[in-house]
Amino acid sequence: MHRPRWLIPWLLMAPGLLWLLVFFVLPNLQMVTMSLSSGSLGRGYAFTWDFDNYLGAIGRFPNNFRNSIVYGGLATLFTFLIGYPLAYGIAFRGGRYKNILLFLVIAPFFTSFLIRVISWRIILGESGPVLGIVRDVLGLVPPNFSIINTPLAVVSGLTYQFLPFMVLPIYVSLEKVDLRLIEAARDLYAGPWRRGGAIVGGIGGTLLVGVVLLALGYAQPTITGFLGSLPPMAIGGLVGGAIGATLISESFVRVTFPLSLPGVFAGSILVFIPAIGDFVNAELLGNPKTQMVGNVIQGRFLEQNDYPTAAALSFILMAAILVAIAIYARVLGTEELTGGRA
Amino acid sequence: MTAGAPATEAAADRRRATPAGRLRAAVDRWAVPVFTALVIAYLLLPVAIMIAFSFNDPPGRFNFIWGEFSLAAWGNPLGRPRLDDAIKTSLGVGIISTVVATALGTLIALALTRYQFRGQGATNLFIFIPMATPEIVLGASLLTLFVATAQEPFKTLTGGALFPLGFNTILVAHIMFNISYVVVTVRARLQGFDRRLEEAAMDLGANEWSTFWRVTFPLIFPGIMAAALLAFSLSIDDFIITVFASGTANTFPIWVWASIRNNLPPQIHVIGTVVFVAAVGLVVISTVLGNRGERRNRPVVAPR
Numbered sequence: 295m296h297r298p299r300w301l302i303p304w305l306l307m308a309p310g311l312l313w314l315l316v317f318f319v320l321p322n323l324q325m326v327t328m329s330l331s332s333g334s335l336g337r338g339y340a341f342t343w344d345f346d347n348y349l350g351a352i353g354r355f356p357n358n359f360r361n362s363i364v365y366g367g368l369a370t371l372f373t374f375l376i377g378y379p380l381a382y383g384i385a386f387r388g389g390r391y392k393n394i395l396l397f398l399v400i401a402p403f404f405t406s407f408l409i410r411v412i413s414w415r416i417i418l419g420e421s422g423p424v425l426g427i428v429r430d431v432l433g434l435v436p437p438n439f440s441i442i443n444t445p446l447a448v449v450s451g452l453t454y455q456f457l458p459f460m461v462l463p464i465y466v467s468l469e470k471v472d473l474r475l476i477e478a479a480r481d482l483y484a485g486p487w488r489r490g491g492a493i494v495g496g497i498g499g500t501l502l503v504g505v506v507l508l509a510l511g512y513a514q515p516t517i518t519g520f521l522g523s524l525p526p527m528a529i530g531g532l533v534g535g536a537i538g539a540t541l542i543s544e545s546f547v548r549v550t551f552p553l554s555l556p557g558v559f560a561g562s563i564l565v566f567i568p569a570i571g572d573f574v575n576a577e578l579l580g581n582p583k584t585q586m587v588g589n590v591i592q593g594r595f596l597e598q599n600d601y602p603t604a605a606a607l608s609f610i611l612m613a614a615i616l617v618a619i620a621i622y623a624r625v626l627g628t629e630e631l632t633g634g635r636a
Numbered sequence: 637m638t639a640g641a642p643a644t645e646a647a648a649d650r651r652r653a654t655p656a657g658r659l660r661a662a663v664d665r666w667a668v669p670v671f672t673a674l675v676i677a678y679l680l681l682p683v684a685i686m687i688a689f690s691f692n693d694p695p696g697r698f699n700f701i702w703g704e705f706s707l708a709a710w711g712n713p714l715g716r717p718r719l720d721d722a723i724k725t726s727l728g729v730g731i732i733s734t735v736v737a738t739a740l741g742t743l744i745a746l747a748l749t750r751y752q753f754r755g756q757g758a759t760n761l762f763i764f765i766p767m768a769t770p771e772i773v774l775g776a777s778l779l780t781l782f783v784a785t786a787q788e789p790f791k792t793l794t795g796g797a798l799f800p801l802g803f804n805t806i807l808v809a810h811i812m813f814n815i816s817y818v819v820v821t822v823r824a825r826l827q828g829f830d831r832r833l834e835e836a837a838m839d840l841g842a843n844e845w846s847t848f849w850r851v852t853f854p855l856i857f858p859g860i861m862a863a864a865l866l867a868f869s870l871s872i873d874d875f876i877i878t879v880f881a882s883g884t885a886n887t888f889p890i891w892v893w894a895s896i897r898n899n900l901p902p903q904i905h906v907i908g909t910v911v912f913v914a915a916v917g918l919v920v921i922s923t924v925l926g927n928r929g930e931r932r933n934r935p936v937v938a939p940r
Binding site (some may be wrong): 300301302303304307309310313314315318320321322325328338373376377380382383384385386387388395398399401402403404405406407408409412413414415416417419422454457460461469500540541559563567568570571573574580589591595598601604605608611612615 | 637654660663664667668669671672675676678679680682683685686689700701702740741743746747748750751753754759762763766768769770771772774776777778779781782783784787798808809811815818819830863869871873874875879880888892893894904905908911912915916919937
């Protein structure tokens with residue numbers, strides 16, 4: 295061996311790291327420069343410390359930022375509410391079908407992302423099965439109610455697209471839970487959650503329905519809007535309370551759930567990042583008012599050729615994601631994420 | 637099958653005594669499995685819709701509404717202008733980017749798991765960052781770089797290979813986003829690796845080169861294959877980054893996106909169905925082969 299030993303790993307890594315340096319780091323530096331430049335594609339861009347790009351980006355597209363955060367946040371919440379019980383079912387009730395069930399969870403990824411969105415256009419459409427059942431057969435909603443081209447459709451699409459990203463990390467952390475801990479909790483008289491579950495589930499269900507109605511624009515933030523959404527909120531509270539009191543046990547609240555928090559954290563990040571930057575669902579399932587930041591970035595870059603504004607928007611998006619992750623890590627507590635059992 | 641079943645057996649017996657208790661026991665027993673089945677059905681519904689609508693003869697230009705059963709699209713799956721070119725580009729980019737990214741990524745994974753060196757933690761973080769960056773930012777930043785190469789001094793440096801946009805730029809982008817996924821996948825496999833096997837080979841007189849090819853490589857090969865499969869499927873399906881890097885070139889997803897403003901032919905669903913069936917078949921085959929290989933290797937790999 296004539297080469298110094300410390301050099302070997304760097305020689306192995308050199309081609310790959312160089313590729314990332316040139317095609318990941320350099321483009322991002324280029325984009326910082328671009329976000330502070332002025333000019334046009336025809337005349338060329340000059341670096342002018344033009345911070346107006348950032349002010350303009352926020353000032354002109356506040357609704358798109360709001361849509362991104364609201365829809366991305368709701369999609370993360372829904373994937374959690376659907377994905378957690380699913381991961382729990384596979385981990386604890388899957389038995390010998392575990393691997394097949396996991397395969398079915400990722401099977402949608404074997405079709406093209408765009409085709410999955412197109413399928414949702416069919417499912418949620420005017421002559422699709424959802425409206426066919428809920429509106430035409432059961433009559434639960436007014437006859438002029440539609441889903442496609444509304445915020446509800448966009449959030450439904452985002453929730454569906456990224457659900458497996460939530461399920462898999464939660465499954466991994468549930469799978470690692472030591473069953474003896476749950477037995478120990480039961481031996482120490484952990485029973486059904488009953489009163490605590492009824493209270494937490496009831497309040498949670500009520501708030502959830504209220505927030506969703508407000509966020510999706512079905513209720514206005516006024517007194518009448520609030521009064522109008524009381525009946526569905528009450529139903530949400532009853533359902534949440536019933537679930538909390540009957541299906542959730544103390545050993546789950548005290549043992550299983552805390553141990554699965556790292557999975558919840560990872561899953562939320564894996565869902566939130568692509569959801570907040572997505573533009574395909576908003577474009578194909580929504581209307582012009584449901585456009586997200588991604589739609590603006592895509593349009594500015596590829597249609598209007600307004601590169602400086604688009605670059606500034608991209609950087610604000612990145613910053614927003616980093617801040618969200620930092621806050622989330624703080625709220626959930628980093629100790630649970632790094633510490634714990636081997 | 638149920639978690640901690642013995643502990644709850646007695647309690648369940650007690651509850652079964654009354655009708656209300658029986659109901660509770662039934663809910664306890666069935667709520668989670670039924671929910672699991674419903675969500676799996678929900679996940680597969682769009683796939684089922686895709687397959688069904690590949691047999692549709694839509695009443696208009698858009699394949700959104702069921703007309704009548706037809707095999708027309710299956711008889712002529714490429715019968716749309718430029719669709720065959722798009723699929724060729726998709727396959728070409730997929731294959732080349734998979735090979736390159738798997739090679740580069742495997743080297744990084746080897747370095748990260750087999751050597752202790754200064755800057756290891758930073759390198760791990762650096763590999764992770766592209767995966768945590770939204771695709772739209774990756775795509776947009778690459779586009780600004782590609783556009784910059786239209787001007788000097790980059791123009792002579794790149795020889796005009798990266799502008800105007802096309803096959804090359806799509807390929808560059810796909811290799812870039814695939815490297816991190818390959819590193820993570822291969823690294824996971826290498827972490828469970830028993831170094832004593834290599835030491836044994838060396839003790840028996842093998843040099844470093846033949847130890848690598850005859851002991852190390854065969855053992856990490858399943859991990860490399862898994863990484864390659866992942867890279868290929870990410871590349872074939874990528875839309876958001878590709879839309880920024882493609883210019884006038886088409887991959888299949890870009891072709892669908894361009895098409896959807898004017899029409900949505902059932903051919904899209906036919907190709908989607910073919911890809912789905914092929915991918916599922918590939919995974920099933922590789923799982924079966926992998927299980928068989930695992931069984932064969934079991935006595936060789938010492939339990940850890």
